Amino acid sequence: MSELGSRRLENRVAFVSGGVRGIGLAVVERFVLEGAAVVLSDLDAEGSPVVEAVLSRLDGAASYVRADVSVEKDWSGARDFVESKHGRLDILVNNAGMGVAGKVEALTLDEWRRQMAVNVDGTFLGTKYFIPLMARPQADAPRGASIINVSSIAGMVGYSETSAYCASKGAIRTFTKCVAVEMAARKLPIRVNSIHPGYVRTPFLDTGFQRWVDQGMGESVDALIGNVSAATPMGRLADPSEIAGAAFFLASDDSSYMTGSELVVDGGWTAQ
Numbered sequence: 001m002s003e004l005g006s007r008r009l010e011n012r013v014a015f016v017s018g019g020v021r022g023i024g025l026a027v028v029e030r031f032v033l034e035g036a037a038v039v040l041s042d043l044d045a046e047g048s049p050v051v052e053a054v055l056s057r058l059d060g061a062a063s064y065v066r067a068d069v070s071v072e073k074d075w076s077g078a079r080d081f082v083e084s085k086h087g088r089l090d091i092l093v094n095n096a097g098m099g100v101a102g103k104v105e106a107l108t109l110d111e112w113r114r115q116m117a118v119n120v121d122g123t124f125l126g127t128k129y130f131i132p133l134m135a136r137p138q139a140d141a142p143r144g145a146s147i148i149n150v151s152s153i154a155g156m157v158g159y160s161e162t163s164a165y166c167a168s169k170g171a172i173r174t175f176t177k178c179v180a181v182e183m184a185a186r187k188l189p190i191r192v193n194s195i196h197p198g199y200v201r202t203p204f205l206d207t208g209f210q211r212w213v214d215q216g217m218g219e220s221v222d223a224l225i226g227n228v229s230a231a232t233p234m235g236r237l238a239d240p241s242e243i244a245g246a247a248f249f250l251a252s253d254d255s256s257y258m259t260g261s262e263l264v265v266d267g268g269w270t271a272q
Protein backbone atom coordinates (compact mmCIF):
# COMPACT_ATOMS: atom_id res chain seq x y z
CA MET A 1 0.00 0.00 0.00
CA SER A 2 1.17 3.55 -0.74
CA GLU A 3 1.62 6.40 1.71
CA LEU A 4 -1.43 8.35 0.56
CA GLY A 5 -3.50 7.82 3.71
CA SER A 6 -4.97 10.89 5.39
CA ARG A 7 -7.22 8.69 7.56
CA ARG A 8 -10.21 10.79 6.48
CA LEU A 9 -12.47 7.73 6.61
CA GLU A 10 -11.75 7.04 10.28
CA ASN A 11 -14.86 5.65 12.07
CA ARG A 12 -16.57 5.00 8.72
CA VAL A 13 -17.71 1.56 7.67
CA ALA A 14 -17.55 0.58 3.98
CA PHE A 15 -18.83 -2.38 1.97
CA VAL A 16 -17.17 -3.25 -1.35
CA SER A 17 -18.56 -5.95 -3.64
CA GLY A 18 -16.11 -7.83 -5.85
CA GLY A 19 -13.36 -6.79 -3.44
CA VAL A 20 -10.95 -9.71 -3.76
CA ARG A 21 -9.20 -8.57 -6.93
CA GLY A 22 -8.87 -5.78 -9.49
CA ILE A 23 -10.49 -2.40 -8.92
CA GLY A 24 -12.48 -3.65 -5.90
CA LEU A 25 -9.33 -4.75 -4.09
CA ALA A 26 -7.65 -1.40 -4.83
CA VAL A 27 -10.69 0.40 -3.37
CA VAL A 28 -10.62 -1.82 -0.27
CA GLU A 29 -6.89 -1.10 0.21
CA ARG A 30 -7.36 2.65 -0.20
CA PHE A 31 -10.31 2.77 2.21
CA VAL A 32 -8.35 0.82 4.84
CA LEU A 33 -5.42 3.19 4.36
CA GLU A 34 -7.81 6.08 4.98
CA GLY A 35 -8.93 4.54 8.29
CA ALA A 36 -12.23 2.85 7.33
CA ALA A 37 -13.40 -0.52 8.57
CA VAL A 38 -14.18 -2.45 5.39
CA VAL A 39 -16.37 -5.45 4.67
CA LEU A 40 -15.60 -6.95 1.30
CA SER A 41 -17.51 -9.59 -0.58
CA ASP A 42 -16.88 -11.76 -3.61
CA LEU A 43 -17.58 -15.22 -5.03
CA ASP A 44 -14.66 -16.90 -3.26
CA ALA A 45 -15.44 -19.13 -0.30
CA GLU A 46 -14.97 -17.74 3.19
CA GLY A 47 -11.63 -18.95 4.54
CA SER A 48 -10.25 -19.72 1.08
CA PRO A 49 -6.52 -19.00 0.59
CA VAL A 50 -7.13 -16.03 -1.68
CA VAL A 51 -9.51 -14.42 0.83
CA GLU A 52 -7.20 -15.13 3.77
CA ALA A 53 -4.25 -13.63 1.88
CA VAL A 54 -6.22 -10.41 1.24
CA LEU A 55 -7.45 -10.14 4.83
CA SER A 56 -4.03 -10.77 6.35
CA ARG A 57 -2.52 -7.96 4.23
CA LEU A 58 -5.16 -5.59 5.61
CA ASP A 59 -4.09 -6.03 9.25
CA GLY A 60 -7.50 -6.80 10.71
CA ALA A 61 -9.17 -3.68 9.27
CA ALA A 62 -11.30 -5.74 6.89
CA SER A 63 -13.63 -8.71 7.04
CA TYR A 64 -15.17 -10.89 4.36
CA VAL A 65 -18.59 -12.25 3.57
CA ARG A 66 -19.23 -14.42 0.52
CA ALA A 67 -21.98 -12.98 -1.66
CA ASP A 68 -22.97 -13.49 -5.28
CA VAL A 69 -24.34 -10.06 -6.16
CA SER A 70 -26.98 -11.57 -8.45
CA VAL A 71 -28.54 -13.59 -5.60
CA GLU A 72 -31.01 -11.73 -3.38
CA LYS A 73 -30.55 -13.87 -0.26
CA ASP A 74 -26.78 -13.28 -0.41
CA TRP A 75 -27.47 -9.55 -0.11
CA SER A 76 -29.74 -9.99 2.90
CA GLY A 77 -26.98 -12.15 4.43
CA ALA A 78 -24.37 -9.47 3.69
CA ARG A 79 -26.61 -6.77 5.20
CA ASP A 80 -27.10 -8.89 8.36
CA PHE A 81 -23.32 -9.46 8.58
CA VAL A 82 -22.55 -5.73 8.37
CA GLU A 83 -25.33 -4.79 10.79
CA SER A 84 -24.29 -7.30 13.44
CA LYS A 85 -20.56 -6.55 13.09
CA HIS A 86 -20.66 -2.76 12.79
CA GLY A 87 -24.26 -1.56 13.31
CA ARG A 88 -23.86 1.01 10.53
CA LEU A 89 -22.81 1.49 6.91
CA ASP A 90 -21.39 4.76 5.59
CA ILE A 91 -20.04 3.78 2.17
CA LEU A 92 -21.32 1.19 -0.32
CA VAL A 93 -19.32 0.43 -3.46
CA ASN A 94 -21.27 -1.64 -5.97
CA ASN A 95 -18.21 -2.76 -7.90
CA ALA A 96 -18.62 -6.47 -8.77
CA GLY A 97 -19.13 -6.96 -12.47
CA MET A 98 -18.46 -9.18 -15.45
CA GLY A 99 -18.58 -8.82 -19.20
CA VAL A 100 -20.24 -10.74 -22.00
CA ALA A 101 -19.05 -9.99 -25.53
CA GLY A 102 -20.10 -11.05 -29.02
CA LYS A 103 -22.05 -10.02 -32.08
CA VAL A 104 -25.50 -8.89 -31.03
CA GLU A 105 -27.36 -11.57 -33.01
CA ALA A 106 -25.03 -14.28 -31.65
CA LEU A 107 -25.70 -13.46 -28.00
CA THR A 108 -28.00 -15.93 -26.31
CA LEU A 109 -30.83 -14.74 -24.09
CA ASP A 110 -29.13 -16.59 -21.21
CA GLU A 111 -25.90 -14.64 -21.76
CA TRP A 112 -27.84 -11.36 -21.93
CA ARG A 113 -29.72 -12.20 -18.72
CA ARG A 114 -26.56 -13.27 -16.88
CA GLN A 115 -24.95 -9.97 -17.84
CA MET A 116 -27.92 -8.03 -16.46
CA ALA A 117 -28.19 -10.26 -13.38
CA VAL A 118 -24.65 -9.55 -12.21
CA ASN A 119 -24.16 -5.94 -13.25
CA VAL A 120 -27.68 -4.48 -12.99
CA ASP A 121 -29.50 -6.72 -10.48
CA GLY A 122 -26.33 -6.69 -8.34
CA THR A 123 -26.27 -2.90 -8.18
CA PHE A 124 -30.02 -2.69 -7.54
CA LEU A 125 -29.97 -5.33 -4.79
CA GLY A 126 -26.95 -3.84 -3.01
CA THR A 127 -28.65 -0.45 -3.00
CA LYS A 128 -32.02 -1.87 -1.91
CA TYR A 129 -30.64 -3.91 0.97
CA PHE A 130 -28.24 -1.31 2.37
CA ILE A 131 -30.30 1.91 2.14
CA PRO A 132 -32.11 1.34 5.47
CA LEU A 133 -28.78 0.89 7.29
CA MET A 134 -27.13 3.82 5.50
CA ALA A 135 -30.07 6.16 6.12
CA ARG A 136 -29.58 6.06 9.90
CA PRO A 137 -28.11 9.41 11.00
CA GLN A 138 -24.60 9.12 12.49
CA ALA A 139 -23.42 11.89 14.81
CA ASP A 140 -19.82 11.47 13.61
CA ALA A 141 -20.78 11.61 9.91
CA PRO A 142 -23.05 14.68 9.63
CA ARG A 143 -22.63 14.84 5.83
CA GLY A 144 -24.28 11.46 5.47
CA ALA A 145 -23.51 8.28 3.56
CA SER A 146 -22.26 7.60 0.04
CA ILE A 147 -23.15 4.97 -2.56
CA ILE A 148 -20.64 4.57 -5.38
CA ASN A 149 -21.67 2.52 -8.40
CA VAL A 150 -18.91 1.33 -10.70
CA SER A 151 -20.18 1.81 -14.25
CA SER A 152 -17.76 2.28 -17.18
CA ILE A 153 -17.11 4.48 -20.18
CA ALA A 154 -19.00 1.60 -21.83
CA GLY A 155 -22.06 3.02 -20.05
CA MET A 156 -21.61 6.31 -21.92
CA VAL A 157 -20.53 5.38 -25.45
CA GLY A 158 -21.02 2.33 -27.64
CA TYR A 159 -18.48 -0.37 -28.47
CA SER A 160 -18.77 -2.98 -31.20
CA GLU A 161 -19.72 -6.51 -30.04
CA THR A 162 -20.20 -5.27 -26.48
CA SER A 163 -23.93 -4.50 -26.49
CA ALA A 164 -24.93 -6.44 -23.37
CA TYR A 165 -22.08 -5.04 -21.26
CA CYS A 166 -22.67 -1.47 -22.51
CA ALA A 167 -26.42 -1.77 -21.84
CA SER A 168 -25.77 -3.01 -18.31
CA LYS A 169 -23.34 -0.17 -17.58
CA GLY A 170 -25.74 2.37 -19.09
CA ALA A 171 -28.46 1.04 -16.79
CA ILE A 172 -26.16 1.52 -13.78
CA ARG A 173 -25.51 5.11 -14.87
CA THR A 174 -29.20 6.03 -15.03
CA PHE A 175 -30.15 3.97 -11.96
CA THR A 176 -27.55 5.99 -10.04
CA LYS A 177 -29.15 9.28 -11.03
CA CYS A 178 -32.66 8.04 -10.16
CA VAL A 179 -31.66 6.84 -6.69
CA ALA A 180 -29.68 10.07 -6.10
CA VAL A 181 -32.73 12.18 -6.85
CA GLU A 182 -34.99 9.90 -4.82
CA MET A 183 -32.71 9.99 -1.74
CA ALA A 184 -32.59 13.79 -1.90
CA ALA A 185 -36.35 14.09 -2.41
CA ARG A 186 -36.99 11.80 0.56
CA LYS A 187 -34.46 13.76 2.67
CA LEU A 188 -32.40 10.63 3.25
CA PRO A 189 -28.72 11.43 3.97
CA ILE A 190 -27.28 9.31 1.16
CA ARG A 191 -25.42 10.61 -1.89
CA VAL A 192 -25.28 8.35 -4.95
CA ASN A 193 -22.73 8.72 -7.76
CA SER A 194 -21.20 6.60 -10.50
CA ILE A 195 -17.60 6.09 -11.58
CA HIS A 196 -16.78 5.50 -15.24
CA PRO A 197 -13.35 3.94 -15.63
CA GLY A 198 -11.66 3.65 -18.99
CA TYR A 199 -9.24 0.77 -19.57
CA VAL A 200 -7.79 -0.47 -16.27
CA ARG A 201 -5.13 -3.18 -15.95
CA THR A 202 -7.01 -5.88 -13.98
CA PRO A 203 -7.72 -9.61 -14.38
CA PHE A 204 -11.01 -8.58 -16.05
CA LEU A 205 -9.17 -6.67 -18.76
CA ASP A 206 -6.60 -9.44 -19.31
CA THR A 207 -9.36 -12.06 -19.63
CA GLY A 208 -11.36 -9.89 -22.02
CA PHE A 209 -8.33 -9.14 -24.21
CA GLN A 210 -7.32 -12.83 -24.21
CA ARG A 211 -10.83 -13.63 -25.51
CA TRP A 212 -10.31 -11.16 -28.37
CA VAL A 213 -6.95 -12.78 -29.18
CA ASP A 214 -8.60 -16.23 -29.18
CA GLN A 215 -11.22 -14.88 -31.61
CA GLY A 216 -8.49 -13.57 -33.94
CA MET A 217 -9.14 -9.93 -33.04
CA GLY A 218 -5.57 -9.25 -31.95
CA GLU A 219 -2.08 -10.74 -31.99
CA SER A 220 -1.55 -10.88 -28.23
CA VAL A 221 -2.78 -9.29 -25.01
CA ASP A 222 0.32 -7.06 -24.96
CA ALA A 223 -0.31 -5.94 -28.54
CA LEU A 224 -3.92 -5.05 -27.66
CA ILE A 225 -2.75 -3.14 -24.60
CA GLY A 226 -0.32 -1.27 -26.85
CA ASN A 227 -3.14 -0.39 -29.28
CA VAL A 228 -5.46 0.81 -26.52
CA SER A 229 -2.67 2.82 -24.90
CA ALA A 230 -1.89 4.49 -28.23
CA ALA A 231 -5.58 5.38 -28.69
CA THR A 232 -5.83 6.88 -25.19
CA PRO A 233 -4.91 10.59 -24.96
CA MET A 234 -2.79 9.95 -21.85
CA GLY A 235 -1.03 7.12 -23.69
CA ARG A 236 -1.48 4.38 -21.10
CA LEU A 237 -3.96 2.24 -19.21
CA ALA A 238 -5.05 3.10 -15.66
CA ASP A 239 -3.71 1.41 -12.59
CA PRO A 240 -6.54 0.17 -10.31
CA SER A 241 -5.30 2.55 -7.60
CA GLU A 242 -6.27 5.47 -9.85
CA ILE A 243 -9.91 4.33 -9.82
CA ALA A 244 -9.64 3.80 -6.06
CA GLY A 245 -8.61 7.45 -5.73
CA ALA A 246 -11.85 8.53 -7.40
CA ALA A 247 -13.82 6.18 -5.14
CA PHE A 248 -12.10 7.68 -2.09
CA PHE A 249 -13.10 11.18 -3.24
CA LEU A 250 -16.74 10.15 -3.65
CA ALA A 251 -16.65 8.35 -0.29
CA SER A 252 -15.18 11.32 1.55
CA ASP A 253 -16.87 14.53 2.67
CA ASP A 254 -14.89 16.40 -0.02
CA SER A 255 -17.67 15.37 -2.43
CA SER A 256 -20.45 16.37 0.00
CA TYR A 257 -22.37 18.39 -2.63
CA MET A 258 -22.14 15.70 -5.33
CA THR A 259 -25.02 13.37 -5.99
CA GLY A 260 -26.29 11.86 -9.24
CA SER A 261 -23.01 12.73 -10.91
CA GLU A 262 -20.72 10.64 -13.09
CA LEU A 263 -17.01 10.70 -12.47
CA VAL A 264 -15.11 9.75 -15.63
CA VAL A 265 -11.62 8.32 -15.03
CA ASP A 266 -10.45 7.37 -18.50
CA GLY A 267 -7.19 9.14 -19.40
CA GLY A 268 -9.18 11.30 -21.83
CA TRP A 269 -10.71 8.43 -23.87
CA THR A 270 -14.25 9.88 -24.05
CA ALA A 271 -13.01 13.47 -24.40
CA GLN A 272 -11.85 12.89 -28.00
Ligand SMILES: NC(=O)c1ccc[n+]([C@@H]2O[C@H](COP(=O)([O-])OP(=O)(O)OC[C@H]3O[C@@H](n4cnc5c(N)ncnc54)[C@H](O)[C@@H]3O)[C@@H](O)[C@H]2O)c1
Binding pocket: 017, 018, 019, 020, 021, 022, 023, 024, 041, 042, 043, 044, 067, 068, 069, 070, 095, 096, 097, 098, 118, 150, 151, 152, 153, 196, 197, 198, 199, 200, 201, 202, 203, 204, 205
Ligand atom coordinates in the same frame (compact mmCIF):
# COMPACT_ATOMS: atom_id res chain seq x y z
N1 LIG B 1 -10.91 -3.25 -15.87
C1 LIG B 1 -11.48 -2.34 -16.64
O1 LIG B 1 -10.88 -1.91 -17.65
C2 LIG B 1 -12.82 -1.77 -16.30
C3 LIG B 1 -13.24 -0.63 -17.01
C4 LIG B 1 -14.48 -0.08 -16.70
C5 LIG B 1 -15.28 -0.64 -15.72
N2 LIG B 1 -14.84 -1.75 -15.06
C6 LIG B 1 -15.74 -2.29 -14.04
O2 LIG B 1 -15.07 -2.28 -12.81
C7 LIG B 1 -15.60 -3.33 -11.98
C8 LIG B 1 -14.45 -4.17 -11.47
O3 LIG B 1 -13.79 -4.68 -12.60
P1 LIG B 1 -12.31 -5.29 -12.54
O4 LIG B 1 -11.65 -4.86 -13.79
O5 LIG B 1 -11.68 -5.03 -11.25
O6 LIG B 1 -12.69 -6.83 -12.70
P2 LIG B 1 -12.06 -8.15 -12.03
O7 LIG B 1 -12.64 -9.29 -12.80
O8 LIG B 1 -10.61 -8.00 -11.97
O9 LIG B 1 -12.71 -8.12 -10.60
C9 LIG B 1 -14.11 -8.20 -10.46
C10 LIG B 1 -14.44 -8.92 -9.18
O10 LIG B 1 -15.88 -9.08 -9.14
C11 LIG B 1 -16.14 -10.41 -8.76
N3 LIG B 1 -17.43 -10.85 -9.26
C12 LIG B 1 -17.78 -11.16 -10.53
N4 LIG B 1 -19.05 -11.61 -10.58
C13 LIG B 1 -19.52 -11.57 -9.30
C14 LIG B 1 -20.75 -11.92 -8.70
N5 LIG B 1 -21.77 -12.42 -9.41
N6 LIG B 1 -20.89 -11.73 -7.37
C15 LIG B 1 -19.86 -11.24 -6.63
N7 LIG B 1 -18.66 -10.91 -7.14
C16 LIG B 1 -18.49 -11.08 -8.47
C17 LIG B 1 -15.01 -11.23 -9.33
O11 LIG B 1 -14.85 -12.47 -8.66
C18 LIG B 1 -13.82 -10.30 -9.13
O12 LIG B 1 -13.18 -10.49 -7.89
C19 LIG B 1 -16.58 -4.10 -12.85
O13 LIG B 1 -17.90 -3.66 -12.57
C20 LIG B 1 -16.17 -3.72 -14.26
O14 LIG B 1 -17.25 -3.81 -15.16
C21 LIG B 1 -13.64 -2.34 -15.32
